[in-house]
Amino acid sequence: MTHAVIKDVLSGQYQVGDTVTVKGWIRTKRDSKAGISFLAVHDGSCFDAVQAVAPAELNNYENEIKRLTTACSVIVTGTIAKSEGQGQAFEIQASSVEVVGWVENPDTYPMAPKRHSMEYLREQAHLRARTNMVGAITRVRHCLAQAIHRFFHERGFYWISTPIITGADAEGAGEMFRVSTLDLENLPRTDKGTIDYKQDFFGKETFLTVSGQLNVETYACALSKVYTFGPTFRAENSNTTRHLAEFWMIEPEVAYAELKDVAQLAEDMLKFVFKAVLAERADDMAFFAERVDENAISRLQSMIDSTFVRMDYTEAVEILKNCGKKFEYPVEWGVDLQSEHERYLAEVHVGAPVILQNYPKDIKAFYMRMNEDGKTVAAMDILAPGIGEIIGGSQREERLEQLDARMDQMGLNKEDYSWYRDLRRYGTVPHAGFGLGFERLVSYVTGVGNVRDVIAFPRTPGNADF
Amino acid sequence: MTHAVIKDVLSGQYQVGDTVTVKGWIRTKRDSKAGISFLAVHDGSCFDAVQAVAPAELNNYENEIKRLTTACSVIVTGTIAKSEGQGQAFEIQASSVEVVGWVENPDTYPMAPKRHSMEYLREQAHLRARTNMVGAITRVRHCLAQAIHRFFHERGFYWISTPIITGADAEGAGEMFRVSTLDLENLPRTDKGTIDYKQDFFGKETFLTVSGQLNVETYACALSKVYTFGPTFRAENSNTTRHLAEFWMIEPEVAYAELKDVAQLAEDMLKFVFKAVLAERADDMAFFAERVDENAISRLQSMIDSTFVRMDYTEAVEILKNCGKKFEYPVEWGVDLQSEHERYLAEVHVGAPVILQNYPKDIKAFYMRMNEDGKTVAAMDILAPGIGEIIGGSQREERLEQLDARMDQMGLNKEDYSWYRDLRRYGTVPHAGFGLGFERLVSYVTGVGNVRDVIAFPRTPGNADF
Numbered sequence: 001m002t003h004a005v006i007k008d009v010l011s012g013q014y015q016v017g018d019t020v021t022v023k024g025w026i027r028t029k030r031d032s033k034a035g036i037s038f039l040a041v042h043d044g045s046c047f048d049a050v051q052a053v054a055p056a057e058l059n060n061y062e063n064e065i066k067r068l069t070t071a072c073s074v075i076v077t078g079t080i081a082k083s084e085g086q087g088q089a090f091e092i093q094a095s096s097v098e099v100v101g102w103v104e105n106p107d108t109y110p111m112a113p114k115r116h117s118m119e120y121l122r123e124q125a126h127l128r129a130r131t132n133m134v135g136a137i138t139r140v141r142h143c144l145a146q147a148i149h150r151f152f153h154e155r156g157f158y159w160i161s162t163p164i165i166t167g168a169d170a171e172g173a174g175e176m177f178r179v180s181t182l183d184l185e186n187l188p189r190t191d192k193g194t195i196d197y198k199q200d201f202f203g204k205e206t207f208l209t210v211s212g213q214l215n216v217e218t219y220a221c222a223l224s225k226v227y228t229f230g231p232t233f234r235a236e237n238s239n240t241t242r243h244l245a246e247f248w249m250i251e252p253e254v255a256y257a258e259l260k261d262v263a264q265l266a267e268d269m270l271k272f273v274f275k276a277v278l279a280e281r282a283d284d285m286a287f288f289a290e291r292v293d294e295n296a297i298s299r300l301q302s303m304i305d306s307t308f309v310r311m312d313y314t315e316a317v318e319i320l321k322n323c324g325k326k327f328e329y330p331v332e333w334g335v336d337l338q339s340e341h342e343r344y345l346a347e348v349h350v351g352a353p354v355i356l357q358n359y360p361k362d363i364k365a366f367y368m369r370m371n372e373d374g375k376t377v378a379a380m381d382i383l384a385p386g387i388g389e390i391i392g393g394s395q396r397e398e399r400l401e402q403l404d405a406r407m408d409q410m411g412l413n414k415e416d417y418s419w420y421r422d423l424r425r426y427g428t429v430p431h432a433g434f435g436l437g438f439e440r441l442v443s444y445v446t447g448v449g450n451v452r453d454v455i456a457f458p459r460t461p462g463n464a465d466f
Numbered sequence: 467m468t469h470a471v472i473k474d475v476l477s478g479q480y481q482v483g484d485t486v487t488v489k490g491w492i493r494t495k496r497d498s499k500a501g502i503s504f505l506a507v508h509d510g511s512c513f514d515a516v517q518a519v520a521p522a523e524l525n526n527y528e529n530e531i532k533r534l535t536t537a538c539s540v541i542v543t544g545t546i547a548k549s550e551g552q553g554q555a556f557e558i559q560a561s562s563v564e565v566v567g568w569v570e571n572p573d574t575y576p577m578a579p580k581r582h583s584m585e586y587l588r589e590q591a592h593l594r595a596r597t598n599m600v601g602a603i604t605r606v607r608h609c610l611a612q613a614i615h616r617f618f619h620e621r622g623f624y625w626i627s628t629p630i631i632t633g634a635d636a637e638g639a640g641e642m643f644r645v646s647t648l649d650l651e652n653l654p655r656t657d658k659g660t661i662d663y664k665q666d667f668f669g670k671e672t673f674l675t676v677s678g679q680l681n682v683e684t685y686a687c688a689l690s691k692v693y694t695f696g697p698t699f700r701a702e703n704s705n706t707t708r709h710l711a712e713f714w715m716i717e718p719e720v721a722y723a724e725l726k727d728v729a730q731l732a733e734d735m736l737k738f739v740f741k742a743v744l745a746e747r748a749d750d751m752a753f754f755a756e757r758v759d760e761n762a763i764s765r766l767q768s769m770i771d772s773t774f775v776r777m778d779y780t781e782a783v784e785i786l787k788n789c790g791k792k793f794e795y796p797v798e799w800g801v802d803l804q805s806e807h808e809r810y811l812a813e814v815h816v817g818a819p820v821i822l823q824n825y826p827k828d829i830k831a832f833y834m835r836m837n838e839d840g841k842t843v844a845a846m847d848i849l850a851p852g853i854g855e856i857i858g859g860s861q862r863e864e865r866l867e868q869l870d871a872r873m874d875q876m877g878l879n880k881e882d883y884s885w886y887r888d889l890r891r892y893g894t895v896p897h898a899g900f901g902l903g904f905e906r907l908v909s910y911v912t913g914v915g916n917v918r919d920v921i922a923f924p925r926t927p928g929n930a931d932f
Contacts, residue, residue, distance in 0.1 A: 100894070100895055101893045126684040129684065142624040149612060156471060162923065201927060203929075204930065206930045223510030224490070231630050427539040428566070428567035429567055430566075456681065464668035466629070
């Protein structure tokens with residue numbers, strides 16, 4: 001018997017009259033007075049369940065089929081038939097319904113078929129993939145990840161797995177998790193009484209990476225076009241809808257590229273992955289539009305159709321100062337823009353995504369390339385209507401003298417970055433890149449507002465369950 | 467002027483007479499007595515460099531072009547010509563050679579164009595991607611990663627990012643790295659004087675994951691076909707050519723699958739990715755065959771052409787006991803097989819990959835499904851000629867009673883695994899999966915024998931540089 005994937009049954013890959021077997025779980029069951037049970041069976045291959053019609057003649061109808069509840073696992077064999085009901089073209093006329101696994105105490109089953117709060121689902125992270133909501137998020141997340149890999153692969157980029165455990169603080173922000181095998185009850189000490197990290201696993205202090213950028217630059221300066229796609233970490237005590245302690249990031253890096261080149265790359269990438277989601281996950285996107293955000297689909301389509309507007313930070317500050325709107329945080333040249341400012345620019349002033357460029361050097365990282373004005377650096381943020389910043393990038397300082405000057409100004413120890421400086425000593429080239437927080441992208445695409453709901457097992461302050 | 471990728475120039479994407487610009491680095495330079503310089507320029511897009519012919523007429527010939535050394539960055543503009551030399555069809559007749567970046571002290575440049583030891587290259591991990599060897603490894607690694615994602619995507623699997631930071635020890639082996647933000651110089655204490663992990667970032671003890679399997683099972687029991695592809699960690703003091711403290715792993719998990727199904731999936735996957743490498747990276751594979759292992763290509767081809775042989779552990783023990791060969795470690799039913807045994811089976815006895823199945827329960831993990839004999843579990847290892855074990859997998863114990871019995875026997879605390887047990891309480895299904903260590907795969911494919919050389923920045927005991 002063919003084990004048929006439910007997506008294939010519903011999309012007409014089988015003929016009416018074909019005998020198939022589907023294997024999955026009961027989503028809902030309805031018994032008619034005429035002695036027929038309608039089983040909605042799903043297997044996760046697509047949003048919809050297939051309807052299996054089980055007649056009373058089946059020999060386990062009374063003692064098993066009628067007792068089925070949500071989440072029981074079943075193997076259904078039957079023939080494909082045109083569906084009389086609305087919404088689906090095909091259903092299965094069951095000739096056999098085998099119960100594989102029952103649900104213990106259905107009355108207390110945590111994922112009963114009703115609307116659960118997202119907070120409740122987080123507490124049941126091991127079961128929440130069984131819901132319509134988290135199933136749809138998971139499929140869209142997968143689609144986005146595949147599209148990102150495909151986008152870069154088709155353009156000749158190589159995927160680099162930069163290290164997770166590191167001795168370096170790429171952002172200099174200090175919000176890092178320590179990684180250690182030292183026995184905390186019996187810490188080794190040096191002669192001077194300090195902790196002897198030479199005895200730790202790696203022979204020194206190590207942490208979880210906050211970014212693969214500095215590492216991946218070494219590969220861009222050899223293979224020209226590279227990208228990372230891996231987990232990054234922030235030990236930041238942020239309890240917001242936009243922060244995770246563990247999140248995935250995509251960081252392309254391109255040799256011989258200037259800021260404008262990676263701005264275009266970012267725009268192309270976003271449009272590419274949005275198109276992929278609309279084409280490949282129409283079922284799940286329809287659900288998000290119905291249940292989460294009525295603009296879920298139109299928002300992506302309008303991003304695809306729009307031209308992203310390039311604007312200098314300095315111009316943006318002028319616009320914000322003169323727009324007549326009162327902001328909670330006042331704007332002056334030199335301040336970091338807040339979410340309220342970013343959203344005003346993208347949503348009200350431009351009405352389309354904005355690529356904001358050339359920020360004051362003092363609010364940006366040491367590795368960003370100094371512009372000729374000596375005051376700004378070649379950095380960019382992409383601001384999207386409805387979410388604010390979604391991508392941050394920059395051209396990197398490829399001139400050793402200027403890089404050293406910035407490191408001195410910011411009090412960084414040049415010896416710690418000797419390998420990074422080597423790239424500027426040996427055949428240096430202009431290069432640029434950006435970072436995209438993957439969970440923020442999934443959140444933006446699905447309309448699901450909290451990043452904790454778009455990663456399987458979210459890690460946040462106080463939460464590392466499962 | 468078109469910025470041409472060197473791969474496209476060499477593969478004939480441009481016409482003879484077209485003017486192009488290539489941007490890259492000098493691999494080697496040769497000056498003829500006739501006043502012409504031959505520059506081998508590479509950009510990482512493929513194995514080969516393109517030859518650019520620079521005549522003495524160029525205005526910076528004497529003061530710049532003649533001073534070029536390996537690794538200088540250059541932008542070369544010129545016309546495509548048929549190459550007179552051997553090996554390449556096309557070259558560039560340069561009309562302009564712009565030097566972008568010089569090499570400081572060429573005499574001491576660490577990546578001088580000669581053969582370096584792999585050990586030396588590891589010490590220069592930030593520059594080694596510039597060598598033929600590590601460039602080729604990186605492209606093959608990328609090709610394998612893409613092929614793996616493509617393989618699973620085409621078969622309806624969803625990629626799941628299982629957590630990196632975890633409170634659970636999936637393998638029960640205890641060789642984990644601690645993740646913490648506690649101040650080691652000032653550890654918080656409970657009333658009883660023990661360390662108060664409630665005050666740590668996640669409110670409890672946390673570690674780096676050793677496997678995503680238990681987590682991804684929760685998604686297989688909702689979406690049917692899923693896989694992980696992410697970093698995993700072992701705080702094991704192993705200084706071998708096959709061990710890393712940080713490595714990437716692929717772990718598919720399939721609902722309604724038995725051991726034989728995932729054995730077939732693994733065989734199909736290996737053949738799929740080997741075919742992809744031979745088709746897409748013929749240039750790099752030719753280099754490995756020439757410089758690393760003359761069988762690099764034929765070994766993959768023979769894996770593709772062979773049928774993997776299925777064999778029970780019990781049968782394998784009989785073969786090993788009766789084969790007449792003296793092993794360092796004697797074989798008896800119940801022992802874990804050593805590399806010498808695995809390689810004898812695959813290389814001598816069968817002469818093809820072997821899928822060894824149904825191992826004694828006492829040498830396998832608690833989650834593997836008990837066979838009807840009560841002595842063996844539905845586990846498999848795939849043994850490949852030339853390397854030994856390359857994949858390990860199993861059918862999971864989906865019956866709660868049997869799972870609990872195993873956990874009791876092995877002294878595991880069932881409360882720690884309550885969420886894992888829930889999968890068996892609510893609509894349990896047979897399911898199975900396997901794990902593939904990505905660096906071991908790259909090592910096998912390239913013939914590069916040490917896994918430290920096939921990951922960008924290897925982490926091993928005492929080493930977390932860069």
